[in-house]
Amino acid sequence: MGESLYPVPAQWAANALVDEAGYNAMHARSVEDPEGFWGEHGLRLDWIKPYSTVKQTSYHKEDFGIRWFADGTLNLCANALDRHLATRGDQVAILWEPDSPTDAERRITYRELHEDVCRLANVLKAQGVQKGDRVTLYLPMVPEAAVAMLACARIGAIHSIVFAGFSPEALAGRIDDCGSRIVLTCDEGLRGGKKVPLKANVDAAMDHAPGVECVIVLKRTGADVPMVEGRDIDWHTATAAASTDCPPEEMNAEDPLFILYTSGSTGKPKGVLHTTGGYAVWASMTHQYVFDYRPGQIYWCAADVGWVTGHSYVVYGPLINGGTTVMFEGVPNYPDPSRFWQVVDKFKVEIFYGAPTALRALMREGDDWVKKTSRSSLRLLGSVGEPINPEAWEWYHKVVGENRCPIVDTWWQTETGGAMITPLPGATALKPGSASKPFFGVQPLLLDNDGKVMEGAGEGCLVIADSWPGQMRGVWGDEERFFNTYFTTFAGYYFTGDGCRRDEDGYYWITGRIDDVINVSGHRMGTAEIESALVAHAKVAEAAVVGMPHEIKGQGIYAYVTCNADVEPTEALRKELVQWVRHEIGPIATPDVIQFAPGLPKTRSGKIMRRILRKIAENDVSSLGDTSTLADPSVVDHLVENRPALA
Ligand code: WTA
Numbered sequence: 001m002g003e004s005l006y007p008v009p010a011q012w013a014a015n016a017l018v019d020e021a022g023y024n025a026m027h028a029r030s031v032e033d034p035e036g037f038w039g040e041h042g043l044r045l046d047w048i049k050p051y052s053t054v055k056q057t058s059y060h061k062e063d064f065g066i067r068w069f070a071d072g073t074l075n076l077c078a079n080a081l082d083r084h085l086a087t088r089g090d091q092v093a094i095l096w097e098p099d100s101p102t103d104a105e106r107r108i109t110y111r112e113l114h115e116d117v118c119r120l121a122n123v124l125k126a127q128g129v130q131k132g133d134r135v136t137l138y139l140p141m142v143p144e145a146a147v148a149m150l151a152c153a154r155i156g157a158i159h160s161i162v163f164a165g166f167s168p169e170a171l172a173g174r175i176d177d178c179g180s181r182i183v184l185t186c187d188e189g190l191r192g193g194k195k196v197p198l199k200a201n202v203d204a205a206m207d208h209a210p211g212v213e214c215v216i217v218l219k220r221t222g223a224d225v226p227m228v229e230g231r232d233i234d235w236h237t238a239t240a241a242a243s244t245d246c247p248p249e250e251m252n253a254e255d256p257l258f259i260l261y262t263s264g265s266t267g268k269p270k271g272v273l274h275t276t277g278g279y280a281v282w283a284s285m286t287h288q289y290v291f292d293y294r295p296g297q298i299y300w301c302a303a304d305v306g307w308v309t310g311h312s313y314v315v316y317g318p319l320i321n322g323g324t325t326v327m328f329e330g331v332p333n334y335p336d337p338s339r340f341w342q343v344v345d346k347f348k349v350e351i352f353y354g355a356p357t358a359l360r361a362l363m364r365e366g367d368d369w370v371k372k373t374s375r376s377s378l379r380l381l382g383s384v385g386e387p388i389n390p391e392a393w394e395w396y397h398k399v400v401g402e403n404r405c406p407i408v409d410t411w412w413q414t415e416t417g418g419a420m421i422t423p424l425p426g427a428t429a430l431k432p433g434s435a436s437k438p439f440f441g442v443q444p445l446l447l448d449n450d451g452k453v454m455e456g457a458g459e460g461c462l463v464i465a466d467s468w469p470g471q472m473r474g475v476w477g478d479e480e481r482f483f484n485t486y487f488t489t490f491a492g493y494y495f496t497g498d499g500c501r502r503d504e505d506g507y508y509w510i511t512g513r514i515d516d517v518i519n520v521s522g523h524r525m526g527t528a529e530i531e532s533a534l535v536a537h538a539k540v541a542e543a544a545v546v547g548m549p550h551e552i553k554g555q556g557i558y559a560y561v562t563c564n565a566d567v568e569p570t571e572a573l574r575k576e577l578v579q580w581v582r583h584e585i586g587p588i589a590t591p592d593v594i595q596f597a598p599g600l601p602k603t604r605s606g607k608i609m610r611r612i613l614r615k616i617a618e619n620d621v622s623s624l625g626d627t628s629t630l631a632d633p634s635v636v637d638h639l640v641e642n643r644p645a646l647a
Contacts, residue, residue: 008429328343
């Protein structure tokens with residue numbers, strides 16, 4: 001397919017914060033003189049005690065460490081709220097759209113948000129929460145989720161959000177790992193007209209999370225949920241009685257802000273730790289430049305706060321920047337596939353930031369659902385979570401944006417805190433499917449399999465050469481895992497886990513994960529996690545999970561399962577195993593295919609040959625490669641012959 005190029009529209013080049021020349025100059029300075037560059041841009045925040053040092057970072061074993069603005073002090077909540085009160089106290093900070101279009105929206109001003117946050121912060125303090133304590137949030141997309149994050153930041157508590165689609169088992173594991181004594185949840189969530197029993201899930205998690213002493217319960221649906229005497233507190237009653245005065249805690253730049261669990265290629269999900277100063281600089285600066293954001297513009301990031309995108313681009317980035325951020329409780333196709341664009345029209349959204357999986361699902365429903373809405377307020381579109389295929393990109397550009405709106409395809413990770421490779425709308429000509437160029441301070445490199453730096457055009461492993469302020473600082477509770485996971489594959493570089501191509505123009509094209517992580521609808525799943533859920537079932541002896549191409553989700557989950565010798569692999573068992581995985585992890589981990597396998601292809605030393613399993617899952621069986629090193633090559637024939645027909 002010929003590659004198209006979309007030049008920067010003239011009015012964007014003229015009016016945006018940076019044009020192409022500006023970007024080139026700023027990027028060059030950011031990598032040549034990081035001290036000077038970030039020393040200046042760190043001043044975008046209000047510091048209590050100014051920093052005198054900027055960058056103290058090393059990726060090398062001898063002196064490994066990542067510290068930014070290390071002797072400065074600040075409070076992130078004060079940066080997101082208090083400092084706007086004098087100038088924009090009555091501006092809407094959060095514009096909330098409920099699940100059902102017939103329910104009323106909520107418009108919460110900066111002043112009201114400040115009050116709500118202070119009240120909840122005082123409730124947390126009254127429950128004994130102190131600076132450095134972990135607080136688990138298991139909340140749907142309601143404004144109170146943002147209130148809870150900011151309340152934690154205000155008193156220096158570390159929030160750990162667990163996506164409200166995770167099961168009680170997954171929730172318990174995350175509560176336990178970070179030692180939270182307190183959980184904030186709600187009676188029930190509401191998504192696409194369906195109720196999600198969040199409080200019941202928390203209750204069920206308690207068997208495996210014995211350290212929890214207090215659960216604060218928000219009313220959303222008003223369902224009659226049992227409250228445990230002495231442990232459970234009603235959110236509204238407690239906050240109504242609390243004071244609206246709560247001075248922000250003075251935090252060091254390197255004090256932890258939040259933990260967010262994410263899947264890796266091995267082991268349990270890890271608690272990615274972000275700290276205060278560098279993260280706040282990164283979230284706010286990327287938000288401002290990537291979206292060319294001006295305070296007060298109506299901006300909508302359609303991500304859930306349970307994921308990092310929700311942290312940086314629903315809550316922290318936009319609020320630090322004095323923005324009006326839309327929070328949407330529902331789903332793109334409820335009550336019908338026009339919903340996104342109806343909300344755009346209702347609130348006159350100027351900037352819309354969404355995920356390729358949602359766009360592909362909507363594209364399949366046909367253009368009429370889009371075209372019957374106006375969308376005339378839209379100026380800029382964004383994409384995040386997985387590579388956007390050029391076909392979906394073109395549709396987004398032409399049908400949703402009516403050829404008027406640039407698309408910023410932002411590549412980044414939970415670990416990076418914010419966008420890393422991304423166009424800037426006034427500076428970067430666009431190529432559909434390419435995340436394009438590095439943000440300020442980012443030095444991407446491609447390495448070949450021997451770890452040699454590649455020059456010019458080519459495809460290799462994507463690493464980042466030097467630290468940036470928004471970089472994660474550690475894995476909660478496991479210092480070595482941080483270094484071992486990210487800095488040992490290629491010594492001296494941050495390893496992203498992604499493959500990438502660079503073209504003749506220096507544009508980056510992410511090709512997807514090259515480790516054992518699969519990306520299902522923009523959600524990261526570790527294959528090891530799903531495998532250990534499967535083998536935890538009494539009838540399963542062994543399991544191997546790989547990704548398979550999926551039209552809507554990007555990747556689907558393909559599981560090979562070997563049953564215990566006395567077990568008959570039936571259709572009923574297949575269904576039971578699908579339910580089992582949903583129960584162990586959550587619906588996002590639902591296997592798309594389970595293939596019963598009497599044996600798995602293994603090397604003579606017993607290592608499962610995933611490369612072969614991937615090929616079979618992709619139905620690319622003509623190129624299985626060399627199978628002669630297998631302990632028993634006939635298992636491959638059996639797998640190929642018995643590959644289930646896919647729907
Ligand atoms: C993938 C989400 C291509 C990538 C912010 C990365 C992308 C993983 C893009 C991180 C993009 C995210 N183009 N791939 N624009 N954005 N990815 O931690 O594989 O949930 O490593 O962070 O998603 O997923 P995570």
